[in-house]
Amino acid sequence: MLSSGLRVFFEGRNMARLMAGLLVTLKIALISIAICFLAGLLAGLLMTSKRPAVRAAMRVYLESVRIVPVLVWLFLVFFGVTRAWGLNLSGELAAVLVFVFWGTAEMGDIVRGAIQSLPVHQRQSGMALGLTEAQIYRHVVAPQILRRLLPASINLATRMVKTTSLVVFVGVTEVVKTGQQIIEFSNSKNPAAAFWIYGLIFILYFLVCYPISLLSRRLEKVWAY
Amino acid sequence: MNQEALPLLQIKGLVKTYGKAPALNGVSLSVGKGDAVVILGPSGCGKSTLLRCINGLERIQSGEIILNGENISNPGARWDLVRQRVGMVFQSYDLFPHMSVLDNVLLGPLKVQKRDKAEARRQAEGLLARVGLLDRKKDYPRQLSGGQKQRVAIVRALCMNPDLMLFDEVTAALDPEMVREVLDVIAGLAEQGMTMLIVTHEMDFAKAIADKAVFIVDGAVEEESDGEVFFRNPRTERARRFLNSFQYESRRPRRKTGAAPSGLTPVPVTRATMG
Amino acid sequence: MKIQSIGVKKAITAILVLGLALALTACGNSSGAQTSAPPSDQAAPAQAGAQPLADEGAGGGADLIAGDKVRIGVFSDKPPFGYLDANGDSNGFDIYIAKRVAKDLLGDESRVEFVLVEPATRVEYLESDKVDIIFANFTVTDERKEKVDFALPYMKVALGVVSPEAAPINAVEDLKGKKLIVIKGTTAETYFTENHPDIELVKFDQISEAFQALKDGRGAGLSQDNTLLFAWARENAGFTVGVSALGRKDVIAPAVRKGNEKLLAWLNDELKKLGAEQFIHAAYEAELRPAYGDSIDPENVVIEGGETR
Structure with a gap:
């Protein structure tokens, strides 16, 4: 009975649809992760700025990202932007924008923590050598914080992959929504469909997230000193 | 001592406050080329702050710092240029942990001074050989002892070819058996005519090396004398008491063996402050 | 400690701008079929008791919508009303009716773009003009009436x-x-x-x-x-x-954006016309009876021509 449920994968275009859904998930997640990891480094610098006004602005940014749920941001960007300016963003673009906005704040906070955990004497040694601020970041701060950033940023990346399931609310059908559509359609004839579909989605998420943690372990070794 | 020539470093009326608390209260000082100047004083008197002001790690409120005739305390001073001429070594031997010994030494020459790599490397290796660490050039800081790290830190500053070296309690964080190897390096530099300002609590070392001694109390210069004069016969009472506080062996009344103690004799010393 | 950091700030700005540009180009080519449609509040003069705009079967409602396809919001996982079949095609009771509406509006059943919506996003889709009509089991409530315009109902609930x-x-x-x-x-x-x-x-x-x-x-x-x-x-x-x-x-009814009176009037006429030919009953037979079985009386579910008896 359970194994006969497997047929759900071979009916119609179900498998192709699941894979297409996975591609949507991957596309949104990976583009967002790539951008917000870079932007997050800069956000982190701004969060440790010597100017109180810059720090305060970044604080407001971070808190507003944290207080307002990602789903609300998705609505604001996907529907709100259209209503306010008549600009019709695609669901995927809205999703990437929100994920970058969210991820950059979170990444920035991770970077801020890493920078502040660095002994103040490290920066002063760099200054005493005559390094410019940019050179201190490039040669002293960045190489030392990268490794400290790894665990938290990998955590953020996998969180972002999983949060892509929210993009269904802006009309983007990713892998989980595809699965639900298939389950609801197949349910009457194949009650075991839910088990198999969710099982496959579990494996797919694992296949996406596991290489990320493998990469992180690799980098932790490479960046060891 | 080279008193005829224009002083390499001149400090006039230097004032530095943290909030309202004054750290330096009108310090004036002059350092001739080739002088080894030892700065002494009780803990918290402002010695370290003075060094940090000289290479711009602290912003000063008023006064002038003149290096080679150039006022570097101007608001427009290019500290990145000044710092290339003023080497500084800290108490906590802050090598960059992610770089090898050689890369630590070469960072400034290559990135700040944009020097030729082969040439800078030759100099770095020469300096490492002089402090006896050439064979450790590929090691990472965590593989070195405290004394070795501090010697590398000195080489890192020297490799910038500074006019002036600042040593800020460089042996204070070291285990006692490692102090000597570091002090020997500094003494060697002094012999070769490097101009230096040394903040230290190692009195024997200070006495041996000082061309000039500057005694600071509460952010002001209490006494500025030739090294020999200062350690043999300080002019001020406070300096005398300060120096005596390091001499406790000779001032302790010895007990006669076998005789019963006649009660504790209070020892009239100001406590040696070693922080 | 006053280090000149103007260079750093410039670099930060540059990279942020670059990142945004990357995001835009990376997603620009996958923006789906949604073309930007300027809000057309003023474009719809009140047409009380509108004259029938639809010619029999030949379409003629092209001026009622912005694009060359009518965008209809439907459910994707709510059988038997709106769902995707194994091939990923929209089907169900709502879609059965919506396809006919599209055909009568634009003369061709294929000139419909089904936008997959969630219960919680139906109002938003209309308010932001991302769909022309919602055909997604949309229950008429007073609260929703303030935000969208419901056409005549086609179902009881x-x-x-x-x-x-x-x-x-x-x-x-x-x-x-x-x-x-x-x-x-x-x-x-x-x-x-x-x-x-x-x-x-x-x-x-x-x-x-x-x-x-x-x-x-x-x-x-x-x-x-x-x-x-x-x-x-x-x-x-x-x-x-x-x-x-x-x-x-x-009752359940299709809805259009608040103030889109032309389309609303056309839709009401269309539903009356469908009622005259008992089309909702046909939709029931095709999509609901297989799901409900014979124990439910269609008259308890279906509304023809917007008339609740």
């Missing part, structure tokens, strides 16, 4: 409560001290919040999650439109719709 046959909920009283599963943004959520605040609600965003929760025993029952529950209980052995008609008897 009341709330039902589905529960395990082994522990049936046969009246609201049976829910005392138990948990009831609802879906956010539905009439069921509103009804129980307002009328039975003492019943603890377990809320889900998505229908499939909610049904799964019922199966997992995370609630004693699940409340939703009875029309949906009839089909679900028939398909899921061991569950029964113990409470079949609760609260107000509501």
